[in-house]
Amino acid sequence: MNKRLRLAVRNAVCTDCALHEEADGEHRCVTGQGPNGARIAVVTKTPLSTESRMRRELETYLRDVGIDLTQIMWLSALKCQVWGMEATKVHQKACAPYLRREFEFLNPEFVLCLGAEAWFAASGWADITKNRGKTFAVTEGTGVIFPTISPSAVNRNPGLIGGFLADLRYFARMVNDTAGADVPPHHVPPPDRVHTVATKQGLRAVVRALRAATVVSYDIETTGASPWDTDGRIVSLSLTTATDGGMDTAEVWQIPLYHPESPWRTKWRAVLRALAKYLCAVPKRVAHNAKFDSKWMTYFDVPMLPTFDTIIALALLDENQPKGLKPTAQQRLGADPWGIDTKDLLNTPLDEVLAYNGLDTWHTLRLYYVLRVELSEHKRTLRLFQHLMMPLIQELVLVEINGVYVDRDQLEQNWLEVKTILDRIHAGLREHLPPDNDIPEQFFNRRGELQINFNASNFARWWLFEYLGLPVLATGKSGMPSMAEDIMASLAEQHPAAKLMVERVEWNKYDTAFFTPWSQQIDANSRMHTVFKPWGTRTGRLSSGKEDAEKITAGARNQKGVNLQQVPRNKLARGVFGAPPGSRFVEADYSQIELRLAAFFAKERRMLHLYATGQDIHMATAMQMTGKPASAVTPEERKKAKAVNFGFLYGMGWMKFIETAWSNYGLRVTEHEARAFREAFFAGFPDLLPWHAKQRRLVRKYGRVETPMGRIRHLPDIYSPDKGVQAEAERQAINSPVQALASDMAALSMVHVSREFRRRGMDSIAIGLVHDAVNYEIPNDELSEALPLIKGTMETLPLRELFGLDLTVPIIADVKVGTHWGGASEVPGVVVSTPAELNRWILENVS
DNA sequence: CACCAGGGCGCG
DNA sequence: AAAGCGCGCCCTGGTG
Numbered sequence: 001m002n003k004r005l006r007l008a009v010r011n012a013v014c015t016d017c018a019l020h021e022e023a024d025g026e027h028r029c030v031t032g033q034g035p036n037g038a039r040i041a042v043v044t045k046t047p048l049s050t051e052s053r054m055r056r057e058l059e060t061y062l063r064d065v066g067i068d069l070t071q072i073m074w075l076s077a078l079k080c081q082v083w084g085m086e087a088t089k090v091h092q093k094a095c096a097p098y099l100r101r102e103f104e105f106l107n108p109e110f111v112l113c114l115g116a117e118a119w120f121a122a123s124g125w126a127d128i129t130k131n132r133g134k135t136f137a138v139t140e141g142t143g144v145i146f147p148t149i150s151p152s153a154v155n156r157n158p159g160l161i162g163g164f165l166a167d168l169r170y171f172a173r174m175v176n177d178t179a180g181a182d183v184p185p186h187h188v189p190p191p192d193r194v195h196t197v198a199t200k201q202g203l204r205a206v207v208r209a210l211r212a213a214t215v216v217s218y219d220i221e222t223t224g225a226s227p228w229d230t231d232g233r234i235v236s237l238s239l240t241t242a243t244d245g246g247m248d249t250a251e252v253w254q255i256p257l258y259h260p261e262s263p264w265r266t267k268w269r270a271v272l273r274a275l276a277k278y279l280c281a282v283p284k285r286v287a288h289n290a291k292f293d294s295k296w297m298t299y300f301d302v303p304m305l306p307t308f309d310t311i312i313a314l315a316l317l318d319e320n321q322p323k324g325l326k327p328t329a330q331q332r333l334g335a336d337p338w339g340i341d342t343k344d345l346l347n348t349p350l351d352e353v354l355a356y357n358g359l360d361t362w363h364t365l366r367l368y369y370v371l372r373v374e375l376s377e378h379k380r381t382l383r384l385f386q387h388l389m390m391p392l393i394q395e396l397v398l399v400e401i402n403g404v405y406v407d408r409d410q411l412e413q414n415w416l417e418v419k420t421i422l423d424r425i426h427a428g429l430r431e432h433l434p435p436d437n438d439i440p441e442q443f444f445n446r447r448g449e450l451q452i453n454f455n456a457s458n459f460a461r462w463w464l465f466e467y468l469g470l471p472v473l474a475t476g477k478s479g480m481p482s483m484a485e486d487i488m489a490s491l492a493e494q495h496p497a498a499k500l501m502v503e504r505v506e507w508n509k510y511d512t513a514f515f516t517p518w519s520q521q522i523d524a525n526s527r528m529h530t531v532f533k534p535w536g537t538r539t540g541r542l543s544s545g546k547e548d549a550e551k552i553t554a555g556a557r558n559q560k561g562v563n564l565q566q567v568p569r570n571k572l573a574r575g576v577f578g579a580p581p582g583s584r585f586v587e588a589d590y591s592q593i594e595l596r597l598a599a600f601f602a603k604e605r606r607m608l609h610l611y612a613t614g615q616d617i618h619m620a621t622a623m624q625m626t627g628k629p630a631s632a633v634t635p636e637e638r639k640k641a642k643a644v645n646f647g648f649l650y651g652m653g654w655m656k657f658i659e660t661a662w663s664n665y666g667l668r669v670t671e672h673e674a675r676a677f678r679e680a681f682f683a684g685f686p687d688l689l690p691w692h693a694k695q696r697r698l699v700r701k702y703g704r705v706e707t708p709m710g711r712i713r714h715l716p717d718i719y720s721p722d723k724g725v726q727a728e729a730e731r732q733a734i735n736s737p738v739q740a741l742a743s744d745m746a747a748l749s750m751v752h753v754s755r756e757f758r759r760r761g762m763d764s765i766a767i768g769l770v771h772d773a774v775n776y777e778i779p780n781d782e783l784s785e786a787l788p789l790i791k792g793t794m795e796t797l798p799l800r801e802l803f804g805l806d807l808t809v810p811i812i813a814d815v816k817v818g819t820h821w822g823g824a825s826e827v828p829g830v831v832v833s834t835p836a837e838l839n840r841w842i843l844e845n846v847s
Numbered sequence: 848c849a850c851c852a853g854g855g856c857g858c859g
Numbered sequence: 860a861a862a863g864c865g866c867g868c869c870c871t872g873g874t875g
Contacts, residue, residue, distance in 0.1 A: 482855090
């Protein structure tokens with residue numbers, strides 16, 4: 001503790017906020033620690049003792065970036081050292097004057113604020129995530145204030161480490177620079193190579209640069225959630241052009257478009273279109289998350305197809321690393337922190353928007369030069385990048401713009417059906433509610449109204465497990481009684497309310513998770529659009545949902561996403577989607593693809609034989625489980641057998657099997673039976689366990705596994721000291737190549753089918769990928785041409801030509817056709833491949 | 848008001 | 860000691 005500071009500032013009998021009640025003696029009003037005359041003040045949330053872990057961690061970080069620790073005075077936003085009591089804004093406000101007094105006494109040149117509380121105490125301002133990484137001169141006489149996030153935020157979320165370290169590096173350069181707070185630019189474009197395009201002459205200069213460029217990186221800033229929304233606009237466009245000379249020749253072009261201060265505000269689309277020809281003609285077109293920018297530009301008539309997406313390159317090189325542009329540029333390229341609040345761009349000064357926009361493209365191009373070298377060192381992965389991922393992005397741009405057709409009438413009708421059922425359920429549930437005066441006060445709001453909540457809330461738990469006295473069969477981590485479906489199902493016999501609660505869960509989900517968000521997402525053309533993320537999974541599958549939060553602007557913050565990969569498999573839900581009049585919805589899915597590929601990887605002789613002779617492995621398991629002949633096995637039973645096959649295939653143990661058999665079959669299986677069934681499964685397919693062992697060896701040796709198409713799964717957990725974590729990595733090593741190859745094949749088929757549609761001048765389009773299935777929308781008069789094309793492409797992908805891969809297992813695709821997704825009927829395989837029969841089938845089935 | 852984790856459940 | 864894998868969204872309750 002610094003004595004002089006303590007004497008000048010400390011108030012040992014402070015009662016300014018409630019925290020003093022818990023703090024006494026030395027823990028009340030703890031002032032700064034450090035030498036008199038320290039140039040740097042480091043502000044944390046609470047006082048840190050010199051021995052604390054946090055203090056040592058921070059010292060390591062600061063020393064590593066080159067800060068002289070003897071120059072630091074350690075201060076805190078909250079002066080009372082209190083455990084188990086959270087400080088509110090009121091406490092923070094009350095305490096802030098003491099920190100200000102410390103500043104006045106010390107007069108530090110630099111103030112580093114770690115976390116929201118420290119930033120608030122030092123500046124009086126909030127929004128740490130918005131303001132971090134920038135310098136502020138808040139009051140006269142106090143030096144530069146530099147806020148960043150707290151190290152505990154980094155500990156909770158390791159993905160933040162890159163940005164945190166970049167902030168510290170920047171702070172260190174500022175501190176160590178002899179010129180004081182005037183930090184020289186670091187990895188930013190020289191000012192004479194940054195151009196704002198606000199005149200016709202400027203536009204001509206961009207065109208000249210584009211014509212000379214061999215590579216361009218591009219990035220747009222937008223407002224509105226999607227280009228087809230009424231408020232969807234491109235606020236600005238930035239380009240960084242370069243010739244063969246690399247970054248030394250790079251020039252940044254910042255083009256204001258719809259921004260209020262833009263000279264092109266009213267004719268922004270014309271300006272964009274005027275540039276289109278030159279933009280699209282640059283040989284290499286680079287972007288970070290290119291699908292986003294290309295989608296908007298394509299929608300506004302500039303079909304900019306990317307050739308290099310830095311986010312895809314990052315994902316292929318290491319699927320586990322943070323993939324954002326800013327953390328990557330800061331971590332890997334030593335870039336200074338940059339960024340603005342993008343939530344309300346139209347009210348952000350144009351120069352700020354442009355500077356931000358321009359820096360994005362500058363760093364994207366820098367990243368491109370690094371990543372293309374790294375990719376070229378992994379030949380197979382490079383092939384995957386070139387032959388699958390970049391073409392896939394180009395297709396997904398179109399898939400997302402097209403969206404999927406929604407039958408509004410059907411949606412209304414099905415939704416009404418759900419609402420009617422829910423009303424009945426809720427009426428039934430209310431009959432079992434206690435009279436108001438039996439209900440604890442906490443469930444009434446301030447106005448005295450009862451807050452009934454049948455979801456898994458405190459109210460529902462009190463009502464079921466305390467008032468109705470149902471037994472607690474399971475609890476969650478936090479000790480709360482579980483209200484999971486299977487738990488409630490076992491309570492259903494004890495009380496009719498429990499039975500109604502089980503029914504409610506399913507129907508309520510239709511209402512809140514499906515029909516409600518869907519109804520909000522239909523565009524003026526009755527189409528619904530999802531956002532696919534081709535870098536969204538560890539295995540290479542696409543994820544489906546909404547755009548990342550930072551892309552969504554103020555008015556659309558609460559925009560819901562639509563995940564077209566979790567639409568319930570029934571007519572009620574899938575029957576809402578379909579094809580517009582005159583077209584058909586076609587679903588083409590790979591039959592048992594993962595099992596086939598597992599047979600291929602394991603060289604499993606019996607599986608390969610079953611497939612070579614056209615048999616069905618799920619059916620074989622269903623027969624074994626039910627003891628029925630094939631003719632008596634129901635589709636439902638076969639579906640359950642599928643879950644069992646995949647379970648054992650990917651390392652499920654007998655205990656989990658007992659659970660699965662109970663919840664899926666309603667079958668009570670003993671430990672002995674479960675072990676026997678598992679043994680029977682592996683005895684039936686004797687080459688599977690040796691394959692499991694091989695994958696375990698591989699991942700132990702290399703820390704990763706790879707598909708023959710070049711997709712790598714890094715599994716560093718295999719080196720964890722925790723055996724359970726290791727075992728998890730081993731199971732992932734078994735599953736990943738199979739799942740990855742299957743999804744890459746589905747994606748590749750979509751790319752090739754769509755390209756062929758266009759080459760032949762057809763109007764058929766792809767509208768979605770569901771892991772191992774591809775959905776298409778086909779005009780009726782193109783069905784006879786499209787169906788064989790789809791099936792044929794899926795079954796005979798050019799894997800050997802593109803990836804040097806020979807699959808030794810037959811691949812089968814099933815094709816279903818219908819007016820709607822739900823209710824589409826399967827076209828027999830032989831019919832699809834026989835032109836005459838297919839034409840007859842179409843005549844009979846398509847009106 | 849915004850964000851987060853955990854529980855739960857939809858899909859492959 | 861315990862053991863299928865891969866996702867996204869809705870809801871709650873807690874916290875700043």
